Amino acid sequence: MISAEFTGIIIMLIGMYALMTKENLIKLVLSINVVSIGLVLFFIGTGYIEGGDVPILPRSTVVDPLPATLMLTTLVVDVAITSLALALVLKIRREEE
Amino acid sequence: MKMSLIVRTTTKLVSPFLVTYSTYLMIYGHLSPGGGFQAGVILAVSIILLITSHGYKKVRKAFKFWEVQLIEGVSGVFLVSLGIISLLFGGFFFNFLRGGPFGSLLSGGIVPLFNIGVALKVGAAFTFMFYILLRWVERD
Amino acid sequence: MIPLLVASPLLFAFIISLLPALGKEKLSKYLFLIGAFSPWLFISSIVQKLPLGEVVGGWERISGIEVMVDSYSLPFLVAELLLFTFVAVYVYGDYYPKKSENKVYGILLLLHSGLLGAFISRDLFNYYIYMEIASVSSFALVAISKEKGAKKAAFRYALFSLLASYIFILAIGIIYLKTGYLNLFLIKENLVFSKEINVALVLAFSSLILKSGVFPLHFWLPDAHSKADAPISALLSGLVVKAPAYGMILLILTFPISTLMQNILIITAFLSMFFGIAMALIQKNSERLLAYHTVSQMGYVLLGIGLLNPLAAAYYAMAHSLFKGGLFLSVGTIAEHYGTRDLEKLSYRHNKFLMVAIALLSLAIGGISPFIGAFGKFMLVKEIDGLLKYVFYAGGIGTLTSFIKLNYYLLKRGEKVPFPFKKEVVSLSVGLLTLITGIYFYPHLQLVRDLSFIFIGFVLFYILKKLGLFEFQLSPFFPDTGSKLGREINVYMLFLGAFLLFILFNSIH
Numbered sequence: 001m002i003s004a005e006f007t008g009i010i011i012m013l014i015g016m017y018a019l020m021t022k023e024n025l026i027k028l029v030l031s032i033n034v035v036s037i038g039l040v041l042f043f044i045g046t047g048y049i050e051g052g053d054v055p056i057l058p059r060s061t062v063v064d065p066l067p068a069t070l071m072l073t074t075l076v077v078d079v080a081i082t083s084l085a086l087a088l089v090l091k092i093r094r095e096e097e
Numbered sequence: 098m099k100m101s102l103i104v105r106t107t108t109k110l111v112s113p114f115l116v117t118y119s120t121y122l123m124i125y126g127h128l129s130p131g132g133g134f135q136a137g138v139i140l141a142v143s144i145i146l147l148i149t150s151h152g153y154k155k156v157r158k159a160f161k162f163w164e165v166q167l168i169e170g171v172s173g174v175f176l177v178s179l180g181i182i183s184l185l186f187g188g189f190f191f192n193f194l195r196g197g198p199f200g201s202l203l204s205g206g207i208v209p210l211f212n213i214g215v216a217l218k219v220g221a222a223f224t225f226m227f228y229i230l231l232r233w234v235e236r237d
Numbered sequence: 238m239i240p241l242l243v244a245s246p247l248l249f250a251f252i253i254s255l256l257p258a259l260g261k262e263k264l265s266k267y268l269f270l271i272g273a274f275s276p277w278l279f280i281s282s283i284v285q286k287l288p289l290g291e292v293v294g295g296w297e298r299i300s301g302i303e304v305m306v307d308s309y310s311l312p313f314l315v316a317e318l319l320l321f322t323f324v325a326v327y328v329y330g331d332y333y334p335k336k337s338e339n340k341v342y343g344i345l346l347l348l349h350s351g352l353l354g355a356f357i358s359r360d361l362f363n364y365y366i367y368m369e370i371a372s373v374s375s376f377a378l379v380a381i382s383k384e385k386g387a388k389k390a391a392f393r394y395a396l397f398s399l400l401a402s403y404i405f406i407l408a409i410g411i412i413y414l415k416t417g418y419l420n421l422f423l424i425k426e427n428l429v430f431s432k433e434i435n436v437a438l439v440l441a442f443s444s445l446i447l448k449s450g451v452f453p454l455h456f457w458l459p460d461a462h463s464k465a466d467a468p469i470s471a472l473l474s475g476l477v478v479k480a481p482a483y484g485m486i487l488l489i490l491t492f493p494i495s496t497l498m499q500n501i502l503i504i505t506a507f508l509s510m511f512f513g514i515a516m517a518l519i520q521k522n523s524e525r526l527l528a529y530h531t532v533s534q535m536g537y538v539l540l541g542i543g544l545l546n547p548l549a550a551a552y553y554a555m556a557h558s559l560f561k562g563g564l565f566l567s568v569g570t571i572a573e574h575y576g577t578r579d580l581e582k583l584s585y586r587h588n589k590f591l592m593v594a595i596a597l598l599s600l601a602i603g604g605i606s607p608f609i610g611a612f613g614k615f616m617l618v619k620e621i622d623g624l625l626k627y628v629f630y631a632g633g634i635g636t637l638t639s640f641i642k643l644n645y646y647l648l649k650r651g652e653k654v655p656f657p658f659k660k661e662v663v664s665l666s667v668g669l670l671t672l673i674t675g676i677y678f679y680p681h682l683q684l685v686r687d688l689s690f691i692f693i694g695f696v697l698f699y700i701l702k703k704l705g706l707f708e709f710q711l712s713p714f715f716p717d718t719g720s721k722l723g724r725e726i727n728v729y730m731l732f733l734g735a736f737l738l739f740i741l742f743n744s745i746h
Contacts, residue, residue, distance in 0.1 A: 170255025
């Protein structure tokens with residue numbers, strides 16, 4: 001099976017490539033979101049244990065629930081900064097006209 | 098340009114069920130998957146669905162600007178004062194309502210209250226953000 | 238008791254955001270002032286019981302968030318409280334128009350609580366969250382300003398800071414994968430050294446170097462810090478670039494650093510010192526000059542970290558917050574009341590208070606004893622020996638030359654513009670504060686060495702003036718149009734990628 005950590009790092013590199021070559025401002029904001037999705041996948045992959053059970057009233061060894069909780073907080077920060085960056089793009093365009 | 102009759106009727110029927118689902122996620126957040134942030138996002142989506150199908154001005158008349166701002170401010174103050182009040186019982190954010198049978202609603206202590214506060218704040222914040230971004234676009 | 242330092246400004250920030258819905262917007266000024274002064278109530282009871290640590294909520298260390306105040310975080314906390322108090326008095330009242338006054342006060346209080354939370358945390362993820370709260374507030378504060386290129390500068394700052402945060406979380410993820418803990422105390426006990434932790438440390442240091450604006454990755458700093466309003470620039474240059482420095486101190490207290498990485502940090506620090514001074518000497522815009530000096534002075538803090546001397550870095554960071562904040566407040570006041578930022582049109586000849594304040598602060602930043610800059614440099618110099626000591630002193634002489642140039646331009650005769658009394662008093666008190674704290678920490682006077690430095694500084698200044706260096710026009714790298722903003726970001730991102738690859742390849746082999 002393909003490991004989640006490896007895939008996560010490849011998605012981050014794709015996002016960074018898009019940051020280096022695209023010129024449109026909204027595409028830049030979206031490629032930062034792609035980098036964050038790759039990061040979330042990498043982090044959740046670090047908690048995976050082979051044959052682990054769901055961490056709610058478990059019967060055997062559990063998958064680690066801590067990275068999922070941390071990634072919720074990271075997603076919140078990402079959404080807040082994306083909305084601020086989109087509002088800034090709107091104001092930049094309005095200033096030029 | 099208005100959306101068709103089918104879209105407008107269906108979203109009016111589905112929207113209250115989304116609010117019910119978000120309330121379930123808020124209250125049972127410590128026993129099953131869910132919690133504050135997820136419930137808040139679904140609460141905001143139930144209003145944004147109405148905005149995309151009915152238009153911005155009609156929804157603004159039903160859910161006014163100052164009401165949303167009031168909900169956001171009050172739940173923010175509630176969250177921080179919950180932490181400060183629990184200082185009287187021990188540490189900051191000390192769980193002073195703990196105890197209750199395992200797996201029931203009361204076993205969490207102040208965790209369900211915290212989840213409700215976070216969900217209301219996040220839902221109000223996303224709705225507010227949508228109001229402000231759409232206000233610019235509608236002026237174009 | 239320690240989390241109350243963070244909770245009280247946050248409570249007042251939420252109450253301020255509640256007020257427009259109730260229609261009572263006039264009360265937001267008073268609530269802002271109370272919220273800015275409220276951490277002072279708690280700090281006096283904490284300082285008597287150093288070092289004080291607790292886990293929030295009364296949980297165990299393995300399952301809770303730890304906060305601690307000890308001798309490494311106390312200089313940062315004291316500098317933050319002092320500078321924010323002075324900026325709060327400066328902004329209070331009539332600085333912002335009535336329409337947007339409410340929102341600015343709320344964001345300023347959020348910045349305050351975010352910085353306080355970052356400086357007391359001893360848990361890697363908790364530190365990242367509070368640093369993000371402070372950074373997002375500062376993006377919004379830079380974008381509010383009325384200068385011409387402010388929103389583009391804020392966009393560029395937001396994009397690069399966010400990418401650096403993601404690389405920092407990648408490093409935290411690798412550390413969590415290898416040790417299984419996020420609490421710094423527990424990581425230090427269970428550390429088994431391996432190659433992956435070395436890669437994680439390299440990534441973490443590169444991202445913190447970008448966020449604090451040291452030479453190779455400084456490109457967002459001059460625009461963002463020079464196009465903001467004067468008190469906001471004082472907060473940004475004084476405090477927000479210090480939070481990544483505190484993160485670097487946390488990392489070197491926990492992990493063993495290899496000699497190769499120490500050498501890379503020391504070389505980067507010296508390069509940054511001289512690059513900042515060289516670019517500042519040819520600037521004509523008063524605030525861009527001060528922003529390039531921030532690049533140079535953060536090189537000093539990085540030097541303290543590279544020599545594995547975290548106490549010296551902490552005291553130098555505290556000194557730099559005080560005098561850079563004071564400089565931005567005073568020079569920014571002059572620039573705003575004259576209506577232009579060009580150095581040739583500004584003058585302080587008619588305001589004795591500002592003249593004294595800028596003279597005191599220029600002596601402090603140059604390292605003249607008994608100001609507080611001399612104390613910071615004394616703690617750094619204790620560990621360097623040989624040739625590097627003379628290079629270090631040459632950096633001090635360069636800083637003095639650049640500030641002699643600033644004072645020379647400001648001494649010229651200009652038109653008389655009345656300044657509000659409050660702003661002059663605030664600037665003068667920050668200047669006097671650097672003198673008082675310098676005497677408190679380091680009551681020695683080294684007249685011979687300091688007078689010779691000032692003399693060499695004057696000589697250098699006259700030589701450069703005769704060579705015509707100050708008339709050298711540096712045409713900007715990219716023209717200031719919006720369609721080129723995407724291309725600028727692409728070029729800087731290529732530069733960042735090349736820097737990361739270079740450092741990673743050098744440290745793996």
